[in-house]
Every structure is written in C-alpha cells, then in structure tokens.
Amino acid sequence: MGRFSVISMTDAAAARVREIVDSRESVRGVRIGIKKGGCAGMEYTIDLVTEPATGDDHIEHEGAHVWVAPEAALFLLGTEMDFEVTTLRTGFVFNNPNQSSACGCGESVELKPADLKELAEARAASGV
Numbered sequence: 001m002g003r004f005s006v007i008s009m010t011d012a013a014a015a016r017v018r019e020i021v022d023s024r025e026s027v028r029g030v031r032i033g034i035k036k037g038g039c040a041g042m043e044y045t046i047d048l049v050t051e052p053a054t055g056d057d058h059i060e061h062e063g064a065h066v067w068v069a070p071e072a073a074l075f076l077l078g079t080e081m082d083f084e085v086t087t088l089r090t091g092f093v094f095n096n097p098n099q100s101s102a103c104g105c106g107e108s109v110e111l112k113p114a115d116l117k118e119l120a121e122a123r124a125a126s127g128v
Contacts, residue, residue, distance in 0.1 A: 006068045007032070007079040009061040013092060016083040017064035026050050029065030032081070034072045042075070044094055074098075077122070 009017070021027050031053070033045040049067055052058065056067035068076055079096040 005059045006057045006073050007059055007066070007076050007081055009059060009064060009066060010080060010082045011062060012083040013081045014062040014064035016092070017066060018062075020048070021064070024048065028052065029067060031056065031067045031069060032072060032076065033069035034075050044092075046092060 017030055021029060027048045027050055029049045029052075031045075031047045031049045033047070034042050035045050037043045049065070052067050053069075055070045057070070057073055059066045059068070066081065075098055076094075076096065077098065079094050079098070082093045082095060083091070084093050
C-alpha cells in the first residue's frame with residue numbers, strides 16, 4: 001500500500017516549492033494551513049518551513065516537501081496543490097473537493113470538513 005498523503009502536488013507545484021527552497025537559506029519546504037478570514041469564511045495559508053512541526057502530515061513529490069497543519073487536514077483531504085501563471089495571477093491553486101464555494105476574488109473559500117472516519121481509514125490503510 002502506498003504512503004498516505006492528505007494532499008497531492010502537481011509537477012508545477014513541486015517545481016515552485018523547489019524554487020522557493022533553493023532561493024532561501026535553511027528553508028526545507030512549505031506548510032499549508034487554513035485560517036478564518038475573507039468573505040467566504042476561510043483562507044489557505046502558506047508558510048516557509050525551516051523546522052517541521054511534530055504532528056504535521058508530510059508530502060514529498062519530485063524533491064519538493066510540503067507539510068500540512070493537523071488542524072487543516074480534514075479540510076484539505078483529497079486536495080491537489082497546483083501552481084499556475086495566468087495574466088491575472090501567479091500562485092498556488094488548491095483544487096479542493098471539500099470546497100463548497102469561493103468568493104468572487106478567489107482569495108477565500110468555504111470549506112466543509114471531510115469525514116473524520118475517512119481520514120482515519122486512509123491513514124490506517126497506509127500504516128501511518
């Protein structure tokens with residue numbers, strides 16, 4: 001059975017995380033979380049990681065390291081992290097099955113938590 005991952009990362013997201021790590025001393029990756037805010041209720045947070053926090057879920061893809069805050073895991077389960085460059089914005093994009101709506105500006109989202117049983121079963125199946 002494969003290793004359990006709360007989220008997955010596209011090659012583009014992995015490349016951007018590696019660029020961030022390479023451009024900053026002692027940074028090992030990024031940490032994804034969520035916070036209350038914005039007109040839709042929640043916002044994704046991305047912080048630089050120099051020392052991973054105990055309890056964070058760790059995802060590695062093509063040499064890029066991402067950690068997910070434990071309190072965000074239920075809201076991010078099954079999410080694909082991507083990176084896109086468009087004429088309007090450049091940044092990480094989260095394709096999240098738990099997202100029920102987003103505000104017009106795209107800065108905040110409404111998230112419903114995944115089933116706690118589903119998260120526990122996914123972790124148990126992978127031996128985490």
